[in-house]
Amino acid sequence: DGGITQSPKYLFRKEGQNVTLSCEQNLNHDAMYWYRQDPGQGLRLIYYSQIVNDFQKGDIAEGYSVSREKKESFPLTVTSAQKNPTAFYLCATQGVLSYNEQFFGPGTRLTVL
Amino acid sequence: GQQLNQSPQSMFIQEGEDVSMNCTSSSIFNTWLWYKQDPGEGPVLLIALYKAGELTSNGRLTAQFGITRKDSFLNISASIPSDVGIYFCAGYTQTYNQGGKLIFGQGTELSVKP
Numbered sequence: 352d353g354g355i356t357q358s359p360k361y362l363f364r365k366e367g368q369n370v371t372l373s374c375e376q377n378l379n380h381d382a383m384y385w386y387r388q389d390p391g392q393g394l395r396l397i398y399y400s401q402i403v404n405d406f407q408k409g410d411i412a413e414g415y416s417v418s419r420e421k422k423e424s425f426p427l428t429v430t431s432a433q434k435n436p437t438a439f440y441l442c443a444t445q446g447v448l449s450y451n452e453q454f455f456g457p458g459t460r461l462t463v464l
Numbered sequence: 465g466q467q468l469n470q471s472p473q474s475m476f477i478q479e480g481e482d483v484s485m486n487c488t489s490s491s492i493f494n495t496w497l498w499y500k501q502d503p504g505e506g507p508v509l510l511i512a513l514y515k516a517g518e519l520t521s522n523g524r525l526t527a528q529f530g531i532t533r534k535d536s537f538l539n540i541s542a543s544i545p546s547d548v549g550i551y552f553c554a555g556y557t558q559t560y561n562q563g564g565k566l567i568f569g570q571g572t573e574l575s576v577k578p
Binding site: 355357384386391392393394395396399409439441443450451452453454455456457458460 | 468470473494495497499504505506507508509512514552554556564565566568569570571
């Protein structure tokens with residue numbers, strides 16, 4: 352079954368704890384992206400990776416970290432330095448033949464208590 | 465940074481009515497994409513536009529890439545209850561040394577009354 356998997360769907364954490372969100376894809380896409388979505392706002396780019404072992408900061412990278420050790424995986428860590436971590440997090444991928452089209456996973460809703 | 469202004473923010477319409485929404489920017493984009501998002505789910509790509517002036521349809525949906533490359537619109541004809549959701553426009557921009565990325569509008573929330 353091809354696609355993008357994000358787990359878990361819902362995540363609860365206590366304030367001050369780091370938490371890692373998973374994103375896995377079997378589409379063989381080179382580029383992967385992490386977005387944050389808050390009510391009433393569009394998607395904002397956190398980090399992206401065009402190729403394994405390389406990634407760039409997006410518009411709101413502060414308080415987040417990523418790694419890209421495998422083509423299939425692009426985990427996002429929300430650190431305790433992120434002041435407002437409660438949000439809906441979306442992972443997306445883009446292939447070389449996708450003509451700038453990005454495809455999204457189902458998302459993870461993170462709630463920090 | 466680059467911004468997209470999407471309007472309207474929300475729409476409440478009767479089933480069977482046509483819908484129109486648009487996005488404008490001060491920046492030029494070489495690709496415009498339109499997505500639909502259902503509550504609690506990831507956005508799904510509806511239509512992609514690659515050339516200024518291009519008009520593309522997908523069933524009851526029609527979208528156009530503005531001739532100035534700074535705007536795009538999406539029309540939905542004869543709306544049905546399952547059209548409910550949030551519609552996002554996105555423009556693709558290419559940076560010199562960091563690849564490409566999408567800039568998203570704030571979304572248009574569509575409600576359809578049966």
